[in-house]
Amino acid sequence: MSIDSQFVHKMWNDHELTKMVEGGIPYPMLSDAGGKVGTVYGVYDEDAGVETRGRFIIDPDGIIQGYEVLTPPVGRNVNETIRQIQAFQLVRESQGGEATPSGWKPGKDTLKPGVNLVGKVWEVWQTRQAFD
Amino acid sequence: MAEQAVGCARPTGGPVGEETNSRQTQEQQNVKEEPTMIKVGKKAPDFTAPGYHKGEFISVRLSDYLGKWVLLCFYPGDFTFV
Numbered sequence: 001m002s003i004d005s006q007f008v009h010k011m012w013n014d015h016e017l018t019k020m021v022e023g024g025i026p027y028p029m030l031s032d033a034g035g036k037v038g039t040v041y042g043v044y045d046e047d048a049g050v051e052t053r054g055r056f057i058i059d060p061d062g063i064i065q066g067y068e069v070l071t072p073p074v075g076r077n078v079n080e081t082i083r084q085i086q087a088f089q090l091v092r093e094s095q096g097g098e099a100t101p102s103g104w105k106p107g108k109d110t111l112k113p114g115v116n117l118v119g120k121v122w123e124v125w126q127t128r129q130a131f132d
Numbered sequence: 133m134a135e136q137a138v139g140c141a142r143p144t145g146g147p148v149g150e151e152t153n154s155r156q157t158q159e160q161q162n163v164k165e166e167p168t169m170i171k172v173g174k175k176a177p178d179f180t181a182p183g184y185h186k187g188e189f190i191s192v193r194l195s196d197y198l199g200k201w202v203l204l205c206f207y208p209g210d211f212t213f214v
Contacts, residue, residue, distance in 0.1 A: 001181065001204065001205065001206050001207075002206065002207050002208065002209050002210060003209065004209055004210040005182075006182050006183055006184045006189050008210045009183065009184040009210060010184045010189075011210070012210035012211055013184060016211070024186065026186070027185070028183040028184070028185040028190060028192050029183055029184045029185065030181040030182070030183040030192055031181055031182045031183060031184075032181055032206075036179075037177075037179045037181060038206055040177045040179070041170055041177065041204075041206070042169045042170050043206045048141055048208075050141070050208040050209055051206040051207065051208060052206065052208065053205075053206065053207055053208070053214075054204075054205070054206040055203065055204070055205050055206070056170070056176065056202075056203070056204040056205075057201070057202075057203060058176045058194075058197075058201070058202040058203075058204060059201060060198065060199045060200055060201060061198070062175055062176050062178075062194075062195065062198050063173060063174065063175060063176065064170060064171070064172050064173070064174060064175070064176045065172060065173075066172055067170060067172065072139075072140040072141045072208045072212065072214065073139065073140040073141070073214060074214065075214040076205075081203065085201060085203070088201075089201070
């Protein structure tokens with residue numbers, strides 16, 4: 001979503017993005033003229049008249065589980081976004097029975113929060129797991 | 133006319149010679165509006181927006197996606213480089 005019109009979205013997709021992504025952008029490119037939606041989400045920069053790089057993960061109940069906002073010159077890390085969605089999906093499927101520690105990615109150990117884990121995280125999880 | 137360096141922020145202009153007035157207006161607005169930042173764990177504000185999707189102009193309502201995971205991304209503008 002940006003402040004550009006749907007007409008400009010079409011031009012950008014058809015003339016540039018289709019050369020970078022086969023078949024063009026697969027998801028809806030939304031228009032937020034005037035930045036009204038961006039204002040509500042806290043990502044509209046009134047001075048510049050544009051939206052900053054805000055990214056929101058919204059779960060099936062419509063709840064915001066996470067967000068990240070960057071200034072224009074630095075791009076996002078798509079893999080990290082996907083990792084976060086996978087983590088939120090795992091937590092949701094376990095109905096809160098599992099939590100994903102720092103550095104978690106699919107296949108790595110989760111934690112089972114509970115009275116028996118208090119003070120015992122060091123027994124089941126090593127700091128290096130945050131980095132590998 | 134001077135050539136302008138093109139960065140990743142979309143270049144913008146603005147009115148000339150109205151500085152004092154517009155500042156006052158801004159200050160008045162600041163007093164009235166309390167900025168509320170989005171909070172995790174809270175409902176995502178619903179919205180409708182026109183859009184472009186695979187060759188068609190469409191209208192999207194966020195709440196139509198209830199039951200699915202949604203990734204909502206904002207960006208400064210089409211044809212910006214990043």
